[in-house]
Amino acid sequence: MSRSISASQTPIDRPSPGSEGLWTFVFIDMMIFLLIFLTFMGERIGHLALYTQAQGQLNELFGLANTLVLLTSSWLVVEAVQATRRGQPQRVSQLLGGALLLGAVFSVNKGIEYAHKFEVGITPASNPFFSFYFFITFAHFLHVLAGMVCIFHFRRRARLGVGSAEYLTGLENVGLFWHYVDVLWIFIFPMLYLMGRL
Amino acid sequence: MDSDTKRMVNIAVAWCGPVFVLGYIIFWAMLGHNVPPPNVMGMTPEQLVSEYYGKYQSEISVGMIGCCVVGLIYTPWSLLLASMLRDDDGQLGVLSMMEAAGGILTGWVLAFCPAIWGTCAILTNQVSPELVRSLHVMGWVIYDCTFMVTSIQLFGLGAYTVLNKKQKIFPAWAGWFAIAVGVIFIPLVLIPFVSEGPFAVSGMWNFYIVFGTWLFGFFVPYSFFMLKATMGVSRGAQHTLRPAH
Amino acid sequence: MPTQTERPVRVWLLLMGLTLCSVALFEGGWLGPAASIVIVLIAAWKSRLVILHFMEARHAPGHWRVLYELWNFAAAATLLIGYLVSLRVT
Numbered sequence: 001m002s003r004s005i006s007a008s009q010t011p012i013d014r015p016s017p018g019s020e021g022l023w024t025f026v027f028i029d030m031m032i033f034l035l036i037f038l039t040f041m042g043e044r045i046g047h048l049a050l051y052t053q054a055q056g057q058l059n060e061l062f063g064l065a066n067t068l069v070l071l072t073s074s075w076l077v078v079e080a081v082q083a084t085r086r087g088q089p090q091r092v093s094q095l096l097g098g099a100l101l102l103g104a105v106f107s108v109n110k111g112i113e114y115a116h117k118f119e120v121g122i123t124p125a126s127n128p129f130f131s132f133y134f135f136i137t138f139a140h141f142l143h144v145l146a147g148m149v150c151i152f153h154f155r156r157r158a159r160l161g162v163g164s165a166e167y168l169t170g171l172e173n174v175g176l177f178w179h180y181v182d183v184l185w186i187f188i189f190p191m192l193y194l195m196g197r198l
Numbered sequence: 199m200d201s202d203t204k205r206m207v208n209i210a211v212a213w214c215g216p217v218f219v220l221g222y223i224i225f226w227a228m229l230g231h232n233v234p235p236p237n238v239m240g241m242t243p244e245q246l247v248s249e250y251y252g253k254y255q256s257e258i259s260v261g262m263i264g265c266c267v268v269g270l271i272y273t274p275w276s277l278l279l280a281s282m283l284r285d286d287d288g289q290l291g292v293l294s295m296m297e298a299a300g301g302i303l304t305g306w307v308l309a310f311c312p313a314i315w316g317t318c319a320i321l322t323n324q325v326s327p328e329l330v331r332s333l334h335v336m337g338w339v340i341y342d343c344t345f346m347v348t349s350i351q352l353f354g355l356g357a358y359t360v361l362n363k364k365q366k367i368f369p370a371w372a373g374w375f376a377i378a379v380g381v382i383f384i385p386l387v388l389i390p391f392v393s394e395g396p397f398a399v400s401g402m403w404n405f406y407i408v409f410g411t412w413l414f415g416f417f418v419p420y421s422f423f424m425l426k427a428t429m430g431v432s433r434g435a436q437h438t439l440r441p442a443h
Numbered sequence: 444m445p446t447q448t449e450r451p452v453r454v455w456l457l458l459m460g461l462t463l464c465s466v467a468l469f470e471g472g473w474l475g476p477a478a479s480i481v482i483v484l485i486a487a488w489k490s491r492l493v494i495l496h497f498m499e500a501r502h503a504p505g506h507w508r509v510l511y512e513l514w515n516f517a518a519a520a521t522l523l524i525g526y527l528v529s530l531r532v533t
Contacts, residue, residue, distance in 0.1 A: 041525025075455035128395030179497040
């Protein structure tokens with residue numbers, strides 16, 4: 001796929017977004033998290049009082065902030081993909097920079113949240129709920145970090161890459177992964193922080 | 199060695215895979231009473247002896263010594279797999295070496311830890327329950343917490359499968375699964391610290407899901423493709439199991 | 444085909460709004476135990492918006508749109524069923 005895309009080329013001529021391998025990889029990753037969700041909800045049924053009481057020690061505002069941050073970051077990546085299709089390297093760079101910054105905000109927020117837990121003596125070994133909490137949020141966080149590395153890489157290449165089909169497909173793949181990270185958190189937030197509170 | 203002989207050798211080693219699984223199910227899972235294993239971090243030394251080692255002493259003893267032998271059958275299977283992960287130039291690159299190294303180390307752990315547990319069983323009436331529990335826990339910490347020996351094997355294998363678009367033996371989805379299984383192991387780090395719930399040594403995640411996905415998400419698919427490749431290639435046409443160029 | 448006429452900002456505003464509604468439900472203490480059901484449904488709606496409009500799954504190769512939407516359904520069902528069963532346990 002070495003043909004380049006001119007700014008005048010209509011989107012109708014474009015093939016579908018991203019590549020088969022990424023859709024496959026994300027799908028398998030999704031299945032793993034589904035397995036985690038199933039295990040969590042199953043265990044929760046067996047130990048409801050413990051899970052509810054432990055959940056009460058979570059501050060949902062951290063979760064809310066992270067949800068808003070990731071949704072916004074995803075939006076910026078979508079705009080960056082569209083700017084790539086229009087052949088606007090500088091705008092792409094700005095948008096990806098914004099997405100990256102929000103990723104950093106997420107990371108700092110996560111660090112503060114974990115620090116709070118450790119300060120009051122809560123660790124992954126405290127009880128099964130917190131084992132899940134740390135495992136799920138940390139696994140998700142690793143995905144966030146991986147996504148940020150990819151976004152950083154594409155931001156650096158924007159000036160030279162925007163206009164080539166290869167860059168566009170690559171950025172669509174990164175976007176696909178980043179939106180997946182967003183989708184995961186859309187479920188993780190209510191599952192861990194909100195469900196069962198009332 | 200002519201190509202027919204080589205083919206026979208490869209087929210024999212490919213069959214080591216199913217032989218290993220069958221043997222390990224008999225010796226480790228059944229005779230060893232390991233489905234699930236005792237939740238040792240939530241048990242006193244006396245409970246471990248009375249409910250496990252003392253109760254099933256002869257079966258566990260035989261089972262664990264059987265694992266010392268059968269566990270290592272994993273290794274030749276892993277090495278055959280490595281030999282099938284060649285680069286375009288026919289060489290074994292770093293990813294296939296990771297698979298080989300991981301397969302050697304995993305085979306060792308699969309035999310070594312049962313040696314420890316076998317010792318516990320054999321001596322359970324002759325030494326203190328505290329000593330039995332200490333050795334038992336050490337065995338499990340090695341078995342579970344050094345999961346990276348298998349993760350490295352899986353990452354090397356998975357990355358090769360996914361990145362080598364030209365090879366025809368293993369489909370990309372199998373490679374992604376292998377990587378996923380390597381990641382599923384990570385919560386095993388919790389087993390020394392929790393005595394209940396899904397992340398305990400006998401828990402839903404750290405036992406059933408970890409072992410289950412390793413077996414069905416990695417071992418079974420790759421065994422299948424290896425057998426298909428070694429047995430399916432016609433005589434004369436195969437000199438080495440090279441990926442299609 | 445992915446078009447340039449979709450307005451991602453509209454989808455984003457909807458997503459932000461739905462998120463704030465979910466949290467407001469809990470902070471306000473409205474609906475009681477039913478709030479948990481509502482927020483899972485909202486989460487499934489949000490997730491579908493991201494899958495269809497951000498991931499552009501409508502234009503994805505092959506069967507991926509169906510599979511991703513199925514996953515979305517399964518994730519929501521897992522949370523919902525798990526929650527409903529837990530209500531009967533206490």
